[in-house]
Amino acid sequence: MYEFEYHRPKKLADAVKLIKSKKEGKLMAGGMTLIPTMKQRLASPTDVIDLSGLGNSGVSVTKTKVTIKAGTTHAEVASSSDLKKAVPALAALAGMIGDPHVRHKGTIGGSVANADPAADYPSALLALNAKVVTDSRTIEADKFFKSLFETALRTNEIIKQIEFEIPARSAYSKFPNPASRYAMVGVFVADFGKKGVRVGVTGAKGSAYREKAMEKALTADFSADAIAKVKIKADDMNEDIHASAEYRAHLVGVMAKRAIAAAK
Amino acid sequence: MPAISMTVNGEKVCGDVEGRTLLVDFIRGNLGKTGTHVGCDTSQCGACVVHVDGKAIKSCTALAVACDGATVNTVEGLATNGKLHPMQEAFREHHGLQCGFCTPGMIMAGIDIVKRKGKKLKEETIREELEGNICRCTGYHNIVKAIQAGAAKM
Ligand SMILES: Cc1cc2nc3c(=O)[nH]c(=O)nc-3n(C[C@H](O)[C@H](O)[C@H](O)COP(=O)(O)OP(=O)(O)OC[C@H]3O[C@@H](n4cnc5c(N)ncnc54)[C@H](O)[C@@H]3O)c2cc1C
Ligand code: FES
Ligand code: FES
Numbered sequence: 001m002y003e004f005e006y007h008r009p010k011k012l013a014d015a016v017k018l019i020k021s022k023k024e025g026k027l028m029a030g031g032m033t034l035i036p037t038m039k040q041r042l043a044s045p046t047d048v049i050d051l052s053g054l055g056n057s058g059v060s061v062t063k064t065k066v067t068i069k070a071g072t073t074h075a076e077v078a079s080s081s082d083l084k085k086a087v088p089a090l091a092a093l094a095g096m097i098g099d100p101h102v103r104h105k106g107t108i109g110g111s112v113a114n115a116d117p118a119a120d121y122p123s124a125l126l127a128l129n130a131k132v133v134t135d136s137r138t139i140e141a142d143k144f145f146k147s148l149f150e151t152a153l154r155t156n157e158i159i160k161q162i163e164f165e166i167p168a169r170s171a172y173s174k175f176p177n178p179a180s181r182y183a184m185v186g187v188f189v190a191d192f193g194k195k196g197v198r199v200g201v202t203g204a205k206g207s208a209y210r211e212k213a214m215e216k217a218l219t220a221d222f223s224a225d226a227i228a229k230v231k232i233k234a235d236d237m238n239e240d241i242h243a244s245a246e247y248r249a250h251l252v253g254v255m256a257k258r259a260i261a262a263a264k
Numbered sequence: 265m266p267a268i269s270m271t272v273n274g275e276k277v278c279g280d281v282e283g284r285t286l287l288v289d290f291i292r293g294n295l296g297k298t299g300t301h302v303g304c305d306t307s308q309c310g311a312c313v314v315h316v317d318g319k320a321i322k323s324c325t326a327l328a329v330a331c332d333g334a335t336v337n338t339v340e341g342l343a344t345n346g347k348l349h350p351m352q353e354a355f356r357e358h359h360g361l362q363c364g365f366c367t368p369g370m371i372m373a374g375i376d377i378v379k380r381k382g383k384k385l386k387e388e389t390i391r392e393e394l395e396g397n398i399c400r401c402t403g404y405h406n407i408v409k410a411i412q413a414g415a416a417k418m
Contacts, residue, residue, distance in 0.1 A: 006266065006283035006329045035325045036307045038284075048283065050330055075319075099396025100376065101310060104319045105326070180308075181395060 001035075002044040008053040012158065015049055016135050019156045022047040027158060029071060029110035032102050056160065057107075061086045064166055070109025070159040075100070077108060088264065089170040089188065090128070093120050096174055098181055109159040112144075115151045115207065117238065118182035122208030124172060126200030127188040130164040148206040168193045173258040175203075175251050177242055184243055185251035187211075189259040191222055199256060204237050204248045214256055224257040268332040272297070273341025281328045288312045290328035291338060299339040299368050303398070310397030313369040313376075314338045320376035322396070339368035342375075351375050354414030355407075362401035373397050374411040378418050385415045 004026075009015040019025045026045035028034050029052065037043045057071040061082040068077060077083065078095035097103055097111075097120055111121045112132060125132070125141040132139045135158045144152045153159070167190040174186040183203035191197045197218035202208040217226045232252045237245035269278035272295060279294040291314065292298050302324055303311030312324040315337040342349035348356065351374050361367045377385065377393045390408045399407060 001284040001286075004283050006327065008330070031325060031327065031330075032307065035286075035327070036305075039305060048327075050327075052330065099310070100373070100380075100393055101313055101320050101322045101396045102307070104321050 001038045002041060004038075004045050005047045006050065007047060008050040010053050010055075012054055012056070012135060012160065015051060015054065015158060016156075018047070018049050019158070022049075025049055025156070027051055027113075029107040029113075030073065030105035032098070032106035033110060033114050033116070051109075051158070056109075059083050061166075065163060066090075066166060067161055067163045068108055069161045070112075071107050072109075074098070074103035074106050074108070074111075078103065086166050087128075087170060089172045089190075090124055093124055093172040093174075093186075093188070096120060096172075096176070096181075108162060112162065113151065113153060113159055115145055115149050116182070117148055117206055117208070118177070118180075118184070118203045119208075120172070120174065120183055120186055120202060123183075123186050123188040123200035123202035125162065125164075126208055126210050127170065127190040127198045128164040128167065128200075129190075129192075129198060130162050132159055133161045133163060134159050142210070145207045145209075150207070165192070167191055169263040171259040171262040171264065173255040173262065175255055179242075185248055185255050187252060187255035187259050189218070189256060189263055191218070191263060197222060201252055201256075204252055206236075206238070211252065211256070218260070222260065222263075224260045227253065227256055227260070266329050266332070268329055270331055270333060271335045273337055283327065283329055285328040286324055287314070287316075287326040287328045287331050287336075288323035290331075291323060291336070297338055297340050301365055301368055303365060303369075308396070308398065309366070310369040310373060311366050313372040313397065315372060315376065318379070320373055337372075339371055342371070349375075350417035351378075351411070351414035354410040354417065358406050358410040358413055360402070360407045360410030366397060366399040366401075369397050370394070370399065370407055370411075374414060375418070377411065378415045383415045383418055385412050387412065 025047040059080040074094045074097045084091045130141045170190040172188045185203040188200040199211045199214045232249040234245040234249035237248045239245045265280040301311035303309035307325040314323045
């Protein structure tokens with residue numbers, strides 16, 4: 001790892017000021033992606049601004065809405081009793097990320113900002129029609145995930161929290177890569193009743209995306225049979241040593257059916 | 265260089281570190297506690313697991329400076345008056361190790377599982393919870409048995 005200067009501000013305003021004043025500053029939340037990347041010298045920031053001093057964590061649930069602060073760890077999301085009641089699928093998703101030690105440190109803000117094509121949260125944010133609230137604006141999930149590791153965040157923009165309406169039912173189904181446990185394919189299905197069904201897919205393409213043909217079929221009839229005829233094209237799917245594009249396309253259908261069967 | 269202090273195994277310690285000094289390097293290099301191991305460069309193996317403020321984390325993926333003021337427990341702090349911790353004793357008893365490289369991380373992870381899930385652990389739970397700890401020797405079977413037995417005695 002290259003040397004850098006370390007900062008741990010206590011207030012968001014100070015973090016914003018710090019990151020803007022540094023030549024090549026980098027924000028750090030749980031460090032679960034950033035530190036391995038710096039160890040490999042793929043990132044070499046002049047300054048690291050650690051957000052863990054902001055105390056910006058916690059899940060709050062009202063009758064209709066969930067708000068998760070950016071610094072909430074995967075372990076906290078997985079064990080939130082309010083969230084387990086309101087949106088059990090999201091708590092379960094958080095409990096499937098990596099391993100217990102990673103979940104003790106890694107955060108929702110860091111995961112969303114990083115936008116790994118195989119990360120779990122992006123599929124949920126898309127399916128839940130979530131809003132990403134930053135220090136300066138609110139970005140809809142649909143406009144947030146751009147492509148491979150690319151989001152709508154501007155340089156130095158800091159995520160404050162994630163918000164979404166509570167769906168009538170939802171579920172996440174993941175086919176984990178047997179070695180890394182990241183999603184080979186993960187499908188999040190959320191049923192918003194009259195407002196329709198949304199389907200977020202991760203792991204399959206360069207960036208998480210919505211499978212709109214499935215959404216249409218499921219809005220009319222929320223059943224595994226309803227999507228049996230939806231053709232998933234392999235054209236722009238990821239292909240690597242773990243799975244071919246065709247196999248990933250197939251998995252999208254299988255994971256979606258499992259999620260539909262499990263939705264509650 | 266930032267000066268940091270923390271409580272490691274109940275003892276106040278301090279030292280000067282660089283921003284980039286990893287917690288595991290501070291523990292091994294500065295404090296000479298080499299029970300905590302480094303088995304990979306990719307945050308996957310769990311040989312480096314220690315408890316920071318009561319939670320199991322991978323000390324190879326934490327900055328020492330970020331742990332300023334924290335309470336850290338390593339495998340060296342488990343035995344009391346020469347008597348092994350029940351989890352350590354269970355690994356001995358059930359032959360939960362061969363080369364022993366993964367063992368400190370396994371034991372620290374095992375104790376963390378008990379803290380979160382209680383003393384009565386199902387085999388399935390243990391296997392799931394060991395996702396972040398890799399063993400190249402044992403095939404895990406005896407590790408799982410050891411954690412189950414150690415948990416019951418904690
Ligand atoms: C062994 C291992 C297994 C894993 N398995 C999975 C898995 O199965 N599924 C999965 O989804 N992920 C997995 N991860 C990744 C994990 O979820 C990370 O926690 C996550 O990707 C990054 O979160 P972090 O809080 O650690 O962020 P950091 O590593 O600290 O930061 C990541 C990036 O986000 C930026 N950032 C952080 N916080 C903010 C903010 N508030 N505003 C703006 N930018 C910000 C940083 O500048 C950096 O570029 C795994 C990681 C490891 C090490
Ligand atoms: S050395 Fe920390 S996970 Fe391998
Ligand atoms: S006993 Fe050798 S790695 Fe586990």
